[in-house]
Amino acid sequence: MELSGVELTRIVAELNEALSGYYVNNISSIDETTWLIRLHHPSNPEKRLVISTAKGVWLTAYELPTRAPDAFVSHLRELLVRGRFICAEQPDVERIVKIKFHVDGNERTLVAEFFGGGNLLVLDEEGRILTLLKKIEVRHRTLAQSQTYTPPPPRGRSPFAKQDDLLDDYDTSGLEVARYLGRELALSRKYVEEVLFRAGIDPRARTLTEEQKAKIISEISQLKDLILHGGKATILLKEGRAVDASPFELTTYSEWECRHTDSFMEAVDEVQTPTLLEELKKKEEEPLQKKIEELNRALEAQAKRRLELKEQATKLRELAATLTRLGAEGSTEELPKLLTTLNVEYKESRGEYLEIKGFAEPIQLPIRTTPISAASTLFDAAKKVEAKVKAIEEAERNLSERKAQLLAEASKESETKPLKRARVKKWFERYRWFFTSKGLLAVGGRDAASNTAILRRHTQDNDLVFHADIHGSPFFVLKGGEEADEESIKECCKAVAAYSSAWKAEISALDVYWVKPNQIKFTGPSGTYLPKGAFLIEGEKNWVKNVRVEVGVGVSTLDGDLVVMGGPPEAIKAHSIAYVVLTPDKSKTSDVAKRVKAELMKIAGRELGVKIKEILLDDFIRALPSGGGRIVSTQLGEQKA
DSSP: OOOOHHHHHHHHHHHHHHSTTOEEEEEEEEETTEEEEEEEOSSSOOEEEEEETTTEEEEOOBOOOOOOOOHHHHHHHHHHTTOEEEEEEOSTTSSEEEEEEEETTEEEEEEEEOSTTOEEEEEOTTSBEEEESSOEEETTEEEOTTSBOOOOOOOSBOTTSOOTTTTTTHHHHOOOHHHHHHHHBSOOHHHHHHHHHHHTOOTTOSOOOHHHHHHHHHHHHTHHHHHHHSSOEEEEEETTEEEEEESSOOGGGTTSEEEEESSHHHHHHHHHHHHHHHHHHHHHHHHHHHHHHHHHHHHHHHHHHHHHHHHHHHHHHHHHHHHHHHHHTTOOOOHHHHHHHTTOOEEEETTTEEEEOSSSSOEEEETTOOHHHHHHHHHHHHHHHHHHHHHHHHHHHHHHHHHHHHHHHHHHHHSOOOOOBOOOOOGGGGSEEEEOTTSOEEEEOSSHHHHHHHHHHSOOTTOEEEEOSSTTOOOEEETTGGGOOHHHHHHHHHHHHHTSHHHHTTOSEEEEEEEOGGGEESSOSTTOOOOTTOOEEOSOOEEEEEEEOOEEEEEEEETTEEEEEEEOHHHHHHHOSEEEEEEOOOSOHHHHHHHHHHHHHHHHOHHHHHHHHHSOHHHHHHHSOTTOOEEEEEEEOSSOO
């Protein structure tokens, strides 16, 4: 399915409704023409936007594999991450979508073109190109970095404009009406046929009455309302498989099996995402299939050679047997004459040897040798050829075994895995979080921005706020902490200590305090200035001294999903199936995350280990303090699998 201009009009409208208040969290590439943009919201679930220059743009509910970032993706991240969604636009009904973001006080526009091989660009406020997927230089426009973006010339008139003169040239065109409308309008064949069907006109008609022309123009004028507000979005099914989608019910497909969805993008997701995954899978299988094809060619060549050599060995033995018989019968004829009688081709070499023709390697017999002696030479030659046959058979066995291995791999890879819906994460999962041993939620910041977000947006009067007087200390909020027990308070203090800069400095213990939300002030006294991300604490701080710096990381079930949780070991033990305890140590965080994942897979058992293996390494990295760590123990937790 290739999204048309009018379908993109509906998608743009739905994007504006769905993405209000969202920020770009990350950008990844899926393949050379497809990208996944993760968008966060202060309180709503994450959104996942797919942009494919080959297929279009839509929000997906499914998990999609991503690749390591290339230079283009890195540049996209630099320009757009943390950008707040402003709006999505479409120039008329062209197959172009512009998505505007507010990034660090600047407006940036992501432009996706879905024609001519596609393109993806980022523009500044003046429309200058900051980065682009591919440079273009054609007669009507040039796309290059630092150049001003120029859209292509319109491709046909907009079907949403007034169409009073649309059919003025139809009578002299000599075209079927469907072809004429397809040429004149920026409208795909699917909707041209729908307009004609609703107007009661044969698509192949070459003449129209004035009444029929008026009916066509009337149906076209209603198209915009159908596209944007025309009832339920529809998925068209063929043998149970989603093959197409429409923003409204198509009367031309009334005989088809169909299914309605809440939004057009949901319908597009059901069609495009499975197709995208199938194409990715096919690309992954191509190298393996190529190897199998190479092995097949090698096996064919070996089999051909083996048969040729077997035939030669048989001929040599038959000739040798005949010469042996003649020698035993007392034949006195000279060898050349005998070979001629037996229809054996040969040529003389230097008057001393006869070179037998028709064999891969030259076989020489002395001219004056006896039939018995010649037969012996031929038997030896046959044995050499048969040895080659055995070597080829051994090579064939090895090739066949290798082919069987590759076929098994290919069969495993070709197994159709069901589409997996992306888990809708809780609001607190974008931050540091854990549940205390008593089941209270604790949420902490990852940086100055998230500290501010937690304190401003997610803190109520009955919570407690935890912090330490050390640079880089997170704020943790204990939800409902006003009634918290001493154990929960100590666990929150441990979380602050573990995720502070004390970890990277390898400090073994830290003093932490807690206060009530109303003690936190976001502005200083009159005449003073507080830097961005800074706060004032009024009143008494409740100190907890000498808090040990250690952390637990475990796998836990949250609403039926397996997640990674990091926090104080006591809390992680209470709410995880398996967990590790770490202490500060200078090492690479990603390496530690790999070791943590491996340890948890090992202790969790085979069935759960398979599920842990599917968890992204990034999830383990996000649960760890910045600056590595050393695993000091691996244990089973108290949560049942």
